[in-house]
Amino acid sequence: MFVSGFSFIRNAVKYDYPVVEAITSVLPLCDEFVIAVGNSDDATLQLIQSIQNPKIKIIETVWDDSLREGGRVLAAETDKAYRAISDKADWCFYIQGDEVLHEKYLENIRRAMTLFKDDKKVDGLLFDYLHFYGSYDFVGSASRWYRREVRVIRKDASFYSYRDAQGFRKGDNQKLNVKRSDAFIYHYGWVRDPRAMQQKNESFHRLWHSDEWVDKNIAKAAEFDYSGIDALEKFEGSHPAVMQERIRRKNWRFDFDISFNSLKLKDRLRKKVEKWTGWRPGEYRNYRLLK
Numbered sequence: 001m002f003v004s005g006f007s008f009i010r011n012a013v014k015y016d017y018p019v020v021e022a023i024t025s026v027l028p029l030c031d032e033f034v035i036a037v038g039n040s041d042d043a044t045l046q047l048i049q050s051i052q053n054p055k056i057k058i059i060e061t062v063w064d065d066s067l068r069e070g071g072r073v074l075a076a077e078t079d080k081a082y083r084a085i086s087d088k089a090d091w092c093f094y095i096q097g098d099e100v101l102h103e104k105y106l107e108n109i110r111r112a113m114t115l116f117k118d119d120k121k122v123d124g125l126l127f128d129y130l131h132f133y134g135s136y137d138f139v140g141s142a143s144r145w146y147r148r149e150v151r152v153i154r155k156d157a158s159f160y161s162y163r164d165a166q167g168f169r170k171g172d173n174q175k176l177n178v179k180r181s182d183a184f185i186y187h188y189g190w191v192r193d194p195r196a197m198q199q200k201n202e203s204f205h206r207l208w209h210s211d212e213w214v215d216k217n218i219a220k221a222a223e224f225d226y227s228g229i230d231a232l233e234k235f236e237g238s239h240p241a242v243m244q245e246r247i248r249r250k251n252w253r254f255d256f257d258i259s260f261n262s263l264k265l266k267d268r269l270r271k272k273v274e275k276w277t278g279w280r281p282g283e284y285r286n287y288r289l290l291k
Contacts, residue, residue, distance in 0.1 A: 001090050001091070001113060001114060001117055002031050002086065002088050002089050002090050002091075003029050003030050003031055003089065003090065003091045003092075003093060003113065004030060004031065004032050004033070004034065004085040004086055004089040004091070004092045004093070004155070005023070005026050005027065005029070005030040005032070005033035005034070005055075005092070005093045005094075005095065006033065006034045006035070006036075006078075006081040006082055006084075006085055006092055006093070006094055006095075007019070007022065007023065007033075007034075007035050007036070007078075007081060007094065007095050007096060007097060008035070008036040008037075008038065008061070008074070008077035008078055008080065008081050008097075008165075009035065009036070009037055009038065009044060009048070009097045010037070010038030010039070010040050010044060010063060010077075011038075011040045011041055011042055011044060011203070012040070012042070012044045012047055012048075012097060013040075013042040013043050013044055013047055014040070014041055014042040014044075014196075014199070015192075015196055015199060015200040015203065016192045016193060016196040016200070017097040017098055018097070018098060018100060018188055018243065018246055019044075019047070019048070019097040019098075020047065020048075020050075020051060021100050021240070021242040021243050021246060022095050022096065022097055022098070022099055022100050023035065023048075023051060023056070023095070024051065024053075024242050025095070025100045025101040025102075025103070025240055025242050026093050026095050026101050027053060027055060028103075028106055029093060029106060029109060029110060029113075030055055030093060031055065031089075032055050032056075032057060032085070032086055032089075033053075033055050033056045033057065034057045034059065034081045034082075034084045034085050035048055035056060035057070035058055035059070035081065036059050036060075036061045036077050036078075036080045036081040036084075037058055037059070037060055037061065038061050038062070038063045038077060039060075039061070039062045039063060045058070045060065057084065059080065059081065059084050061077060061080050063076075063077065064076060068206060068207055068208075069207075069208060069209060069210065070163070070164065070208060071163065071164025071165065071207050071208050072163070072164065073207060074161075074164050074165035074207065075160070075161035075162065075163060075164060075165045076161075077165075078094070078161035078165045079160055079161050082094075082159070082160075082161065085155055086155075087155065089155040090113070090117055090154070090155075091113050091117070091125075091152050091153070091154065091155075092152065092153050092154065092155055093109075093151065093152050094150075094151050094152070094153065094168075095151065095185075096165070098187060098188050098189040099151075099185050099186065099187050099188070099189075100185075100186045100188065100240045100242065100243055101183070101185060101186070101240065102183075102184065102186060102238075102239070102240040103240060103241055103242075105181075105182070105183035105184065108181060108182040108183045109125070109152070109181050109183050112125055112152075112179065112180075112181050112182065113125070113152065116179055121177060121290065122177060122178065122179050122290065123153060123154055123156075123159070123170065123176035123177045123178060124150045124151075124152050124153035124154065124168070124176045124177075124178045124287075125150065125151065125152035125153075125178060125179055125180070125181040126148050126149070126150055126151075126178045126179065126180050126181060126287060126289065127148065127149060127150070127151045127152075127181050127183055127184065127185045128147060128148055128183070128184045128185070129145070129146060129147055129148060129149065129184065129185050129187055130184055130185070130186050130187065130235070131145045131187045131189075131190065132186065132187065132188050132190060132191045132235065133190040133191065133226070133229060133232055134190065134191065134226040134229070134232070134254035134256060135191060135250070135252075135253070135254040135255075136188075136191055136235070136239060136243075136247050136250065137234065137235055137254075138232040138233065138234060138235060138254070138256055138258075139232065139233055139235050140190075140229070140231070140232060140233075141231045141232055141233040141261075142230050142231045142261075142263060142267060143267055143270045143280055143282075143283070144230075144267075146166070146284070147280065147283070148285075148287075149166060149167050149185075149286065149287075150167050150168055150176055150178055150286070150287050151181075151185060152181065153168055153176065156170065158170045158171045159176070162286060164207075164208070166286065167286040167287065168286075169286075175285075175286060175287050175288045176287050176288065177287075177288045177290050178287045178288065178289060178290065179289075179290055180289070186239065186240060186243075188243075192224075193251060193252050194223035194224045194225075194226065194252055195222065195223050195224075197223075197224035197226075198221055198222065198223055198224040201218065201224055202214065202218055202220075205217075205218050226254050229256070230261055230262045230263050230267075231261035231262070231263050232256050232258055233258055234258055270282070
């Protein structure tokens, strides 16, 4: 079984992306890892080169600014990395620059890959998500955080990154048929020094909206205000081993009263239904889950 990893990144140093941790967390599963490094304003290319692993294949890219709005450029960069994967790949593991895999799930994923390798009805594997917010001690608990997404897919010319690179589609806009991986992705996109978070937030919105919209709607500030969050839960588990040094270097403080939330009534009802039944009313699913 041949497994390829793939991702894209730009300005990882400037916006403090844990991309080295992201890549190294999935390398034990991969025979190769393709990373599309976009034209950056910092030392992102040197950062990726510093990993010094023979499995890693770097392709240098230039982002198409005409695809900014709607986040389409993120999908375009994902596709560049995906198309550069070896044709002998049985599975392709996609990891974004702020996502990390805990080592405790490696065997679960390897087992699922092996089990469904020859079952062509299965297009990919589905992962659960933990979305960290503010610090490494809290996770988002509101229904607006997506709870599952596809991160392992087959190498297939008809597969492509969908919309803003959250997931994948095939052919004429068809959802992928997937099986559960019994593994979580740890998403650290909302855990940064407040200064870096503010810069990243302003920059990221420019991938969805015009400069005029961003200037009008995104507050200018030296630091990001983490307090405007609706509901969080305390994280009681362990973080991936590759994240330990980054967490040790954490140099800001964020605290939150988990007994408080500002959820609307309909969101509170959704949360109760999910707790009782496991079903999330109105959930968007960018996949078809096979029985």
